[in-house]
Amino acid sequence: MxxxxxxxxxxxxxxxxxxxxxxxxxxxxxxxxxxxxxxxxxxxxxxxxxxxxxxxxxxxxxxxxxxxxxxxxxxxxxxxxxxxxxxxxxxxxxxxxxxxxxxxxxxxxxxxxxxxxxxxxxANQPLQDELERYKRQNHQLEQQRLADAQELQRFRAHMESQRMEFDRKFLSMDDALARKDDEISRLQQENKRLADHKREAEMTKGDLNKIKESYMDDSRRHEEKEMQRARYVEELKQKMDDDRQRLESQMRKMEVDLRNEKRSREEAEAREHRLAEETKRREDEVRVRAGKSQEARHKFEAERKRLQEAQKINENIGLLLREMDPRLGSIEADLFVRDKLTGAGPSLATSLSSSTANARRADD
Missing domain, CATH: 2.30.42.10 (PDZ domain)
Incomplete structure (x- = not known):
């Protein structure tokens, strides 16, 4: 309809x-x-x-x-x-x-x-135009006042929604808004003083702009802190990546060292095994040589005993010869005399002397 x-x-x-x-x-x-x-x-x-x-x-x-x-x-x-x-x-x-x-x-x-x-x-256009101009100015000022009041009301609502988050920084906001409400009340009561109201409204708007600038400054500081935090996180991440790469490099080096050490240990074990076999072989040789040495020692002892017995026999012969030496000397002298007397050659005396000398050398 x-x-x-x-x-x-x-x-x-x-x-x-x-x-x-x-x-x-x-x-x-x-x-x-x-x-x-x-x-x-x-x-x-x-x-x-x-x-x-x-x-x-x-x-x-x-x-x-x-x-x-x-x-x-x-x-x-x-x-x-x-x-x-x-x-x-x-x-x-x-x-x-x-x-x-x-x-x-x-x-x-x-x-x-x-x-x-x-x-x-x-007919009364000039006067009417002037009147309309004043009325229009009056109306515009009233509209400006209402707009400022609505702007203030909207800002109060916005600040109320942000109060919990920025409670420490904006504790005085309620008092400021209350003062603005008082100013608005006075402005409503002083409707005829439009010029003063406009100036006060401009002051109020300036205060609101200052608060807005303060809020923007806080927001910029917060963004700077967020950027610093992001840079710190990026640096920390880069440091962690560097540490990870360094650790991976160390791990790779350790793996190479472990492989080398394992290879060295295996080579050492192989050498030790060869040394053990060589030691066992040499111990066997030593045991064989010890057996041969023992046998040679027994033979040496037997020869030594025979030599000692021969030496004793020689010593006994020497003693007999030393005991017989004076007798042989007297016998040789007697034989020499007899040879002189009979004119026989010196063969018997010479043979006795050589026999005595040989016995002495054997004794020595």
Whole structure:
């Protein structure tokens, strides 16, 4: 079901289903609500009305805000009651426009009034323009204040969500937000002092920017720490890789050394086995030689004993010869004398002397 609403002028009230007094006026737009999506969009723009004079609003644009309040999904009657107002007053409407795949949002401040009302303002246009300028400035300042308040509220919500993580660094945030709330309350009470409010709002915005910069500085420091940690982990990993390669090299060297040592041990065992066999062979030879030496020793002992016996015999013969030597001398002398006397040759005496000498040599 399609619903239409005329928010433009008191003259066109009879053409809509709205029953309002002549003191109330709209902004020169017929709206229609989609029965499926509940979106309220611009159906018709009244010529000479406030929306037509703005030159910004187009047919099919969807209204999403009224004075910066979200009205998406609300019934058409609610939007009507919020848009209608006293002629000459202002209302800010927010729209969503879709061009192909691109979607844009924009806000338009509009003066309530009929085309006749705007025509009547032409006579007093300079004064009216000045008044409208002041009203527009007043409205813009009010919108700025509301935007600052909403920005502050959104920032408070963001800081509340981050409070648990950054509790130590932002313990004073609640007090700061409370002070900002007090400032906003004072600003709401001092609505007439717009210039002071704007200055205080700018100061508040500066404080928020400082807090935001502080948060960004903390974020940068955190990123630097993360980068340092990543570099440390990379260096540690590189060191571990170097240690692993060094250990693998040492293990390979140890394996080579073990193989060499095993080969050396096997060669040593082979040499030891050969030495053992050689030792056993030599021990056998020694035993054989010892047996032969023992046999030779026995033979030597037997010969020595025979020699000792022969020596004893020679000694006995020597003793006999020494005992017989004086006798042989006397006998030789007697024989020599006899030879002289008989004229015989010296053969007997000579033979006795040679026999005696031979016996002495044998004794020696």
């Amino acid at each position: 399609d619903l239409h609403d005329d928010f433009s002028t008191a003259k066109r009230v009879s053409e809509s289903d709205i029953n309002v007094t002549n003191s109330l006026a709209g902004v020169g737009i017929f709206f229609q609500q989609d029965s499926d999506t509940n979106e309220v969009f611009v159906k018709t723009i009244v010529t000479g009305g406030s929306a037509d004079r703005s030159g910004v609003i187009r047919v099919s644009d969807v209204v999403v805000r009224v004075d910066h309040d979200n009205v998406e999904g609300q019934p058409l009657s609610t939007l009507r009651s919020r848009i209608l107002g006293r002629q000459g007053s202002y209302v800010t409407l927010g729209f969503r426009r879709k061009d192909g795949v691109e979607t844009t949002y924009y806000d338009v401040p509009l003066m309530r009034g009929s085309p006749e009302y705007f025509d009547s303002l032409k």
